[in-house]
Amino acid sequence: MIKWFAALIGFFIRGFVGAILGFFVGSLLDNLSGSGGSGSRTIFGDFGQQSVSPADFELNLLSLCSIVIKADGQVSQRELDYVRQYFLSTYGKEKANAIFRTFNEVVKKREVSPQRICNYLNQRTRYEVRLQLIHFLFGIAQSDGQVSKAEINKLRELAGYLRIGSYDFESIMAMFIKSADNAYKILEIEKTATDEEVKKAYRKMAKKYHPDRVNTQDEAIKRGAEEKFKEVQKAYEVIQKERGLT
Template sequence: MIRWLAAVLGYSFFRFPGAIVGFLLGTLIDKMIGGQKTGGSTFQQVFQQQDDKVSPADFELNLLSLASLVIKADGVVNQKELDYVRLYFVQAYGKERANATFKVFNEVIKNRQISAANISALLRSRTRYESRLQILHFLFSIANADGYVTQPEVNEINNIARYLGIQLRDFESIKAMFFQNPDSAYKILEIEKSATVSEIKTAYRTMAKKYHPDKLIHMDAAYQKGAEEKFRKVQEAYEQLQKERGF
């Protein structure tokens, strides 16, 4: 596979940024070769990632790198968190490709410094906002795989969210999905506790539309599953407020 060779060569010359660029260029070459065999429009397939219509092969290594930052954020590499990431990648990309991604990560990047800012900037330029919200949810799910999210993990995810261009209210909404407190339902719906019933209903419709699974219907099953989880949390928050307010 040309992409893996290019990643290793890129790293040898330009460290981590070179590995990322090499991986992406290698992917382009792989797809050009594949396109010549199938007669497909290879350049269109590769550069449609701006609209999230391309295979996740172009950013899976970046996603794994962000996951590693969250896993190591609290100074403890938790096996449950590692297992969650592996299962997620297998579900999203298939066992063979997931194993290949983990292999190049372990050989080239795992023990090197990873720049959340550089990776997030690349993802921000190539993905829709809805997809970046799902990346944020994925990172919180990793942190929560062992049953709780620590403050260092929250801090790391917050930094990544800022680099991804995630609005603060959206960050707080997704964060609230992983914490049980009296304000969680309001934060998920992005409203204040003083909100009227009418405002609650409006917020629910807005958030249901924002997090509707159809927003990620073009992506793999694992991403769609995450979208369904966010959507369900919005519904649960609304139902909780319905009971509390009696409407």
Template sequence: MGSFTKWLGAGLGFTLGGPIGAAIGFAVGSFVDGVSLEDIKGERKSLEERVGQNNGNANTNSGDFEMSLLVLASIVIKSDGKVDQRELDYVRNQFVSMYGKERANSAFKLFKGIIKKEVSARQVCIQIRTHMPHSSRLQLIHFLFGIAKADGFVIPSEIEEIKKIAGYLYINQNDFESIKAMFYDESDAAYKILEIAKEATDDEVKKAYRVMAKKYHPDKLQDLGPEHINGAQEKFQSIQSAYEKIKNERAM
């Protein structure tokens, strides 16, 4: 289990504490023999001493984003009263594509423990928004809609849970509706994605596209590492596709 402890110790910062840390500690203690949260914290401290730094667990590391995803994913998956295998498979496949098979296997082992623990969405989100920039929080919401739709459709209880999480993360209603529209093929989805009304002028459409392209540009997630850029590119592609659809409809 040495590599497992090293992986978590090296990758985590702020999520080693607070309600997310408690969920990780529960999962590790219950489902990973011979390893505790204190072992992981010790590995983190040892690493900081070796490299001569101490970030006070205040920054968002790649692993912090990963653990935040796992905890929030567990909340959304349970929101409809059952744990659907297709949703679990989606989480696993996404993690394999982002982190590679070995790291994904470790993460999923942890996830199976986290999903058995009741956690407060509000407390978890307060911890996340204190440490994580807005662009990264938008990416979390995008990922959660992907999970919710993994079984073929998004039901009202899942939408409500993600909406509640978005509110706790200080994601405004327009941003929430924009990301939601990326997962629905509705007649006005392109306009919702760009956060404008159908009655918008051509100039307003162009301006909205520039604003949204800047907001969702993958470069905003560079600090989280290359493994998280693919998801950002998906969002960016949705913005571009929405703009192209409106341009074609209007012959702009």
């Protein structure tokens, strides 16, 4: 775990280059202490497609978090707290506090390459994980009360790099941004869809986001799946009421 903390500290002091240097220095210390193989599991770790260590994944995840936080040109304390809560639920209070002693500082201006990070994740995670990741990043953007246009544009860019389909992106976005056609967007259909098409879309989306499809003991992942499943149910209920469906 030393290499992980060192990488985080390096990232927020010197950006991505500092993270790499910190990771290597921490790895040396890990080897000396005999703890190099240990580490906590991430809330996304159960879905790994290829071998990837928690430290590698979390370093890239934290980089994406910082990109979203900086998207509107300001660093919101609520957004920082949202990310902090993720680490609290994943690592526990003691380790999370150690990480966020540096995270409370203003994120430095040095930029990281979102495309390179997303390419790395594309090679090591399944599509379902990347959907969950976009949902998580939307949660960060929305945590200060609203999702700005700049944040939407950045999230759309990241979704493109992560090879997320446009209908899936619009569906997730509709869970955070309300509009007149919100229910239809969540079910990934047009408002002109027939009643039978609405029912078919609901069955498809309910199956896609059903918590039982999330094969993990991690409570954070389960909650995320349950939230999306509930949004699908609410969307269908709105359309049912609007059309008088039974």
